[in-house]
Amino acid sequence: MGLHRSPHRGFSAEFAELRGYRPGDNLRYIDWRMYARSDRFFVKQFEEETNLRSHLLLDVSASMGWSSRPSTLPTKLWYGSTLAAALALILLRQGDRAGLAVFDAEIRSWVPSRGGRRQWVEFVRKLDGLEASGTTDASTAIREVALRLHRRGLVVLISDLLVDPAETIQALRYLVHRNHQVMVFHLLDPGERTLSGTGDARFQDPESGEELLVDVSEVREDYRDAVEAALEEWRKALRPSGIEYVLVDTSAPLSSMLRAFLRKRSRVG
Amino acid sequence: MTVLTPLALLGLVALAIPILLHLLRRQEKRTVVFPALRYLKRSTREHARIVRLRQLVLLALRLTAVVLIALAGARLVLPVGGSDDPPAGVAIVIDNGLTSGAIVGGGRVLDSLLVRARQALGRMGPRDQVWIVPAGSPLRPAVPLSPNRAVAELERVEPTDVPSSIPAALSRAASLLDAAAPELRELIVISDLRSEALESIDPSEQPRSVRVVIAPPPGISLTSRGVGEIIISGGLAPRAGEPGTIQVKVLGGDLLGATVRGYVTQSLLGATLADVDGNAVLPLPRLPAGWVEGRVEVEPDDLRGDDVRYFALEAIPPPFVRVLGSVAPFLEEALAVLEEAGRIRRSDAVTPQVVMTSGGPGLEGYPEATVIVVPSEEAALLPSLNQALSRLRDGRSLQPERNPNATELGVNGGLLAGLLPSRIEVRQAYTIASADEDAAGSALLTLSDGRPWITEWVSDSGRRIILLASPLGLEASNLASSASMLPLIELLVTRASGPILEGEIVTGQPFTLPDGAATVSLPEGIRRQVEGRRSFRETERSGVYRVLDDQEQVLALVAANPVPPTSTSGLTAAEAATRLRPVWQGAVEGERWPTTILQERRGREVAHALLLGLILVLVAESWLASAGFRGSRSEESPGS
Numbered sequence: 001m002g003l004h005r006s007p008h009r010g011f012s013a014e015f016a017e018l019r020g021y022r023p024g025d026n027l028r029y030i031d032w033r034m035y036a037r038s039d040r041f042f043v044k045q046f047e048e049e050t051n052l053r054s055h056l057l058l059d060v061s062a063s064m065g066w067s068s069r070p071s072t073l074p075t076k077l078w079y080g081s082t083l084a085a086a087l088a089l090i091l092l093r094q095g096d097r098a099g100l101a102v103f104d105a106e107i108r109s110w111v112p113s114r115g116g117r118r119q120w121v122e123f124v125r126k127l128d129g130l131e132a133s134g135t136t137d138a139s140t141a142i143r144e145v146a147l148r149l150h151r152r153g154l155v156v157l158i159s160d161l162l163v164d165p166a167e168t169i170q171a172l173r174y175l176v177h178r179n180h181q182v183m184v185f186h187l188l189d190p191g192e193r194t195l196s197g198t199g200d201a202r203f204q205d206p207e208s209g210e211e212l213l214v215d216v217s218e219v220r221e222d223y224r225d226a227v228e229a230a231l232e233e234w235r236k237a238l239r240p241s242g243i244e245y246v247l248v249d250t251s252a253p254l255s256s257m258l259r260a261f262l263r264k265r266s267r268v269g
Numbered sequence: 270m271t272v273l274t275p276l277a278l279l280g281l282v283a284l285a286i287p288i289l290l291h292l293l294r295r296q297e298k299r300t301v302v303f304p305a306l307r308y309l310k311r312s313t314r315e316h317a318r319i320v321r322l323r324q325l326v327l328l329a330l331r332l333t334a335v336v337l338i339a340l341a342g343a344r345l346v347l348p349v350g351g352s353d354d355p356p357a358g359v360a361i362v363i364d365n366g367l368t369s370g371a372i373v374g375g376g377r378v379l380d381s382l383l384v385r386a387r388q389a390l391g392r393m394g395p396r397d398q399v400w401i402v403p404a405g406s407p408l409r410p411a412v413p414l415s416p417n418r419a420v421a422e423l424e425r426v427e428p429t430d431v432p433s434s435i436p437a438a439l440s441r442a443a444s445l446l447d448a449a450a451p452e453l454r455e456l457i458v459i460s461d462l463r464s465e466a467l468e469s470i471d472p473s474e475q476p477r478s479v480r481v482v483i484a485p486p487p488g489i490s491l492t493s494r495g496v497g498e499i500i501i502s503g504g505l506a507p508r509a510g511e512p513g514t515i516q517v518k519v520l521g522g523d524l525l526g527a528t529v530r531g532y533v534t535q536s537l538l539g540a541t542l543a544d545v546d547g548n549a550v551l552p553l554p555r556l557p558a559g560w561v562e563g564r565v566e567v568e569p570d571d572l573r574g575d576d577v578r579y580f581a582l583e584a585i586p587p588p589f590v591r592v593l594g595s596v597a598p599f600l601e602e603a604l605a606v607l608e609e610a611g612r613i614r615r616s617d618a619v620t621p622q623v624v625m626t627s628g629g630p631g632l633e634g635y636p637e638a639t640v641i642v643v644p645s646e647e648a649a650l651l652p653s654l655n656q657a658l659s660r661l662r663d664g665r666s667l668q669p670e671r672n673p674n675a676t677e678l679g680v681n682g683g684l685l686a687g688l689l690p691s692r693i694e695v696r697q698a699y700t701i702a703s704a705d706e707d708a709a710g711s712a713l714l715t716l717s718d719g720r721p722w723i724t725e726w727v728s729d730s731g732r733r734i735i736l737l738a739s740p741l742g743l744e745a746s747n748l749a750s751s752a753s754m755l756p757l758i759e760l761l762v763t764r765a766s767g768p769i770l771e772g773e774i775v776t777g778q779p780f781t782l783p784d785g786a787a788t789v790s791l792p793e794g795i796r797r798q799v800e801g802r803r804s805f806r807e808t809e810r811s812g813v814y815r816v817l818d819d820q821e822q823v824l825a826l827v828a829a830n831p832v833p834p835t836s837t838s839g840l841t842a843a844e845a846a847t848r849l850r851p852v853w854q855g856a857v858e859g860e861r862w863p864t865t866i867l868q869e870r871r872g873r874e875v876a877h878a879l880l881l882g883l884i885l886v887l888v889a890e891s892w893l894a895s896a897g898f899r900g901s902r903s904e905e906s907p908g909s
Contacts, residue, residue, distance in 0.1 A: 223312045
């Protein structure tokens with residue numbers, strides 16, 4: 001079980017399938033036995049187990065530093081950092097390369113994609129002590145990452161997606177266009193999915209400082225509908241483009257979430 | 270709208286509590302950091318405005334609750350009548366009598382009263398019936414009106430010179446209400462409450478239970494000085510061509526030095542000053558024969574109505590008098606004195622206008638003349654007098670006194686009693702008997718036991734007869750030796766020589782019209798047709814009323830004068846109610862004017878309605894505060 005199977009057919013040790021010979025194919029891989037039996041040239045194809053280049057993009061904007069229950073529930077940043085570290089560990093252990101980009105409105109720090117155990121140490125060092133601040137501009141960060149990645153690979157976005165959906169989706173599609181495999185982990189605090197409390201309250205956006213006076217009881221149902229609609233919009237916008245979308249509830253244990261995700265990927269193959 | 274416990278209104282101070290709480294809560298509104306504001310904005314684009322609106326509505330509901338509690342505690346009384354209540358009948362007695370025309374503080378007293386009348390009408394519903402009863406216009410018909418039309422009717426009310434009587438006006442108003450018989454009825458008195466306007470209460474009258482609301486009077490003190498009485502030529506009938514005097518009695522305050530002016534047919538007679546008692550004398554010039562009118566004035570003050578007093582008199586030539594038969598020597602002497610003074614004329618060559626006799630001959634001759642019958646001192650001649658009287662077929666006779674030793678009687682009543690300078694004591698008097706109790710006739714003088722002493726009537730043959738019940742001797746009475754002898758004889762002769770007409774009346778009282786009267790010209794020049802009428806009643810204005818025949822010739826002049834007020838300050842409403850209560854038991858002073866009007870209908874306490882409203886407000890407040898506008902949605906909170 002791994003984070004990924006290689007999408008690229010290569011000529012490695014593990015046989016994959018036969019196909020008809022085309023001019024220009026390496027003669028080394030002609031299956032002579034098949035030739036003897038069928039009097040036709042077939043070329044052996046092998047599944048390449050490559051050293052995958054993966055890049056983890058972690059959103060560290062101010063909204064990520066929020067927890068609906070600070071005493072019992074981690075912030076989205078903590079959850080995202082841990083998730084990024086876990087994914088990096090998995091990737092590195094299966095011999096892939098992993099890189100890291102930490103961004104808010106722009107890329108704040110960059111760890112080039114490398115393999116090896118030292119890379120994990122570098123990851124942890126970068127992830128440790130991150131603080132949520134600033135506004136989010138995911139699309140700019142994604143486009144910048146796309147420009148920095150010259151070879152195709154896996155791009156994993158870890159964010160609460162409190163961003164402009166249209167621009168962000170366009171940026172992610174651009175990554176796909178550049179032949180990257182893209183995954184999106186959408187972190188959602190349970191307090192963001194359902195409003196709690198009663199009475200009037202003035203809600204303040206930690207990034208923009210914008211305030212809104214509402215009666216919680218009054219808007220609770222509409223809010224829930226609005227959140228579900230937004231999640232559905234993300235889902236519908238990303239999946240047709242081949243972008244894997246994973247909704248992550250920060251109240252769920254990270255291990256169980258990760259195990260369920262990997263099991264699902266292994267089934268999909 | 271009234272409150273029965275005004276102190277409870279202090280509870281309205283509690284209005285500050287919800288206002289302060291509202292302001293404090295606005296300050297203390299919790300701010301929650303919430304990153305997913307974009308989702309919140311998607312669902313609450315208009316919500317913040319609604320929340321603010323709801324907070325204002327909540328504040329309004331809480332303030333309303335405080336107000337309702339305070340009003341319920343204050344025992345609010347509201348005019349909750351209207352369309353559901355049966356229409357009420359209200360008669361407004363408005364005092365437009367003499368004193369209402371006084372000018373005080375630049376305005377008429379009546380104007381102050383009209384303001385109160387309009388306030389009273391403002392308390393009535395559109396279906397109520399209103400009668401406007403002007404106390405100073407007793408003959409003015411009152412018809413039921415709507416409150417709106419009654420306002421217009423009030424504009425037509427003007428001060429008159431009639432001495433108003435509130436009890437009389439109340440009786441008239443109550444009769445109107447009795448006839449209409451509304452379920453709820455009320456009388457309202459709007460007056461300056463002069464003492465004399467409330468004096469004519471008859472305690473023997475049947476008590477009335479209808480509610481009478483007395484409006485508070487304007488509280489105006491008048492300065493009034495008026496002409497109280499005038500006596501022309503000492504009370505004797507004026508004779509054409511003879512000079513005379515006008516004795517004037519000025520009433521009121523500050524009499525000394527008051528200037529008195531006299532006029533005859535618009536010509537100034539002269540001016541003089543009143544003495545300390547208010548007496549003044551003006552000369553009366555020689556008058557031509559016929560009707561003469563004039564007036565006496567003092568300087569105007571607040572109350573102009575009594576500053577002028579009118580008079581009308583007919584100056585006639587001395588009448589021809591003839592004595593038939595033997596009469597008492599004192600009577601002969603008196604006639605001689607009057608003749609010498611030019612007050613009468615005696616001539617055998619001229620047909621007399623007046624015949625004086627003690628028996629039969631005078632009653633049968635000179636059918637055009639008026640007969641004055643003076644019984645003889647000889648009792649034996651009484652039967653022959655009675656025989657002569659019986660021939661007239663009037664059924665009258667003189668009957669001997671039943672108790673000849675009766676105590677002396679005084680002459681203290683009758684039409685002429687006030688004109689006599691001294692009191693007459695009667696020791697012997699026949700009883701003037703009449704077979705027909707309903708026979709027309711008037712007692713010119715009556716005795717203290719009520720018997721007529723001098724009676725006047727017109728016989729079936731059209732002859733006027735004046736009959737005395739006593740001989741004019743010293744044994745029968747002291748008249749012959751008193752100062753009243755000459756005036757009485759002259760009064761009798763004058764009355765006998767002319768038509769029976771009142772030369773002066775009190776404003777508002779009717780006067781008898783002479784035969785042939787076709788029109789009456791009012792003091793202001795308006796004419797009224799009076800053909801076929803026996804009396805004229807439209808005498809609200811002081812002045813001289815001219816009675817004309819169909820040839821426009823003056824038949825008579827009648828002077829109408831007000832009775833000067835005796836009080837310059839009015840009663841309070843409470844004092845007036847006390848005076849009225851022996852008869853008008855439901856009289857109440859309008860202490861909280863005009864809210865006491867129709868209090869039975871409008872005096873309902875609305876505490877129950879207020880408490881019900883309070884409950885509704887509290888329910889609405891609770892619902893709004895807890896569930897919001899969409900209270901059907903209830904969402905449990907996963908945590909706080």
